[in-house]
Amino acid sequence: MPDSSSSSPDSSPGAADLQRRLLDWYDRHRRTLPWRAPPGGRADPYHVWLSEIMLQQTTVAAVGAYFRDFVARWPTVQDLADADLDDVLRAWAGLGYYARARNLHKCARVVAHDRGGRFPEDEEELRRLPGVGDYTAAAVAAIAFDRPAAVMDGNVERVVARLHAVTQPLPDAKPALKVLTSALTPAYRPGDHAQAMMDLGATICTPRKPKCILCPWSGGCAGRRAGIEAGLPAKRPKPERPTRRAVIFWLVNGKGAVLIRRRPEKGLLGGMMEFPSGPWEPRPDLPEVEAALDSAPARTAWKALPGIVRHTFTHFHLEMRVAVGRVGYEPPLNGRWVPVDQLGEEALPTVMAKVARHVMAAAGRGPAGSP
Numbered sequence: 001m002p003d004s005s006s007s008s009p010d011s012s013p014g015a016a017d018l019q020r021r022l023l024d025w026y027d028r029h030r031r032t033l034p035w036r037a038p039p040g041g042r043a044d045p046y047h048v049w050l051s052e053i054m055l056q057q058t059t060v061a062a063v064g065a066y067f068r069d070f071v072a073r074w075p076t077v078q079d080l081a082d083a084d085l086d087d088v089l090r091a092w093a094g095l096g097y098y099a100r101a102r103n104l105h106k107c108a109r110v111v112a113h114d115r116g117g118r119f120p121e122d123e124e125e126l127r128r129l130p131g132v133g134d135y136t137a138a139a140v141a142a143i144a145f146d147r148p149a150a151v152m153d154g155n156v157e158r159v160v161a162r163l164h165a166v167t168q169p170l171p172d173a174k175p176a177l178k179v180l181t182s183a184l185t186p187a188y189r190p191g192d193h194a195q196a197m198m199d200l201g202a203t204i205c206t207p208r209k210p211k212c213i214l215c216p217w218s219g220g221c222a223g224r225r226a227g228i229e230a231g232l233p234a235k236r237p238k239p240e241r242p243t244r245r246a247v248i249f250w251l252v253n254g255k256g257a258v259l260i261r262r263r264p265e266k267g268l269l270g271g272m273m274e275f276p277s278g279p280w281e282p283r284p285d286l287p288e289v290e291a292a293l294d295s296a297p298a299r300t301a302w303k304a305l306p307g308i309v310r311h312t313f314t315h316f317h318l319e320m321r322v323a324v325g326r327v328g329y330e331p332p333l334n335g336r337w338v339p340v341d342q343l344g345e346e347a348l349p350t351v352m353a354k355v356a357r358h359v360m361a362a363a364g365r366g367p368a369g370s371p
């Protein structure tokens, strides 16, 4: 619950006043987004669901092109359900966790095949769909079906923490912020209210330097009144990310094709293609190639390339040494040979695309950017 520094009910405008001010502001300043219905229109539930899944890990600006591409290729949830999973994974590359893309495809199949192509309207039923958590269920219920759901994303948490001067750090403050957001959610135009909250957080109540002077709530904002808005929401310090280190094996056959293999379905980069590698372990130094030979895909003369490939995942940094080897025949390996110039067509995660660019650059085959 809000702490002692929260505004008292006597000094704040009531919820109805805040709601009215926010909707007035939204009617004048709403963002135009590719998945958003025009004023007064009904949003397509497929578009809302798709955009919200995409937005979980990246920004509105980055999602726009992906969203347009997806709806051009798969205009309906039925089309997405019928799509080949590898095509969906490829189209998803760059949008973050591939588990989300697999769940997206699974969810499309459930909606298309078990529900006649219609998304449920109720938050609880939405939550039963693959890959749909509390946030997405609330967002789809509110935006697509105008249900009074409390849609909690980072923007909304920030706005509400400031409005009520909640100083308890995140993530501990989440339940209190949800209660406050629910209390603020109107029965009238709840979908527009949810989108207005998001827009306010994205354009006015921004993480740095909130533009309070332009804010429809500036008169009733407890955080601003206390002069603490810029420091809210407070956050628990994050633990430092460890660094894991590994050897990646780039094996080329007599026809100039490189070996890739599929990662296990579960876990990090699940189901994505990769170059074989030794274990990704936390260790103080990069392993020598010899130390990783047990994991090498073939017995051959491996040569370490100069330089290090670096990538950062949510929970750890990864540093990689790349070893290059050749085989003159095609040994029975767990994987697939792909001509180097066709690697761009594979569902390679960003980390592996970096490895490919590193090898190309070392070989002098074009700029470090074109595998």
Ligand code: SF4
Residues within 6 Å of the ligand: 159, 162, 163, 204, 205, 206, 210, 211, 212, 213, 215, 216, 217, 218, 219, 221, 222, 223, 224, 229
């Ligand atoms: S007044 Fe400032 S801090 Fe308060 S909600 Fe508006 S933009 Fe955010």
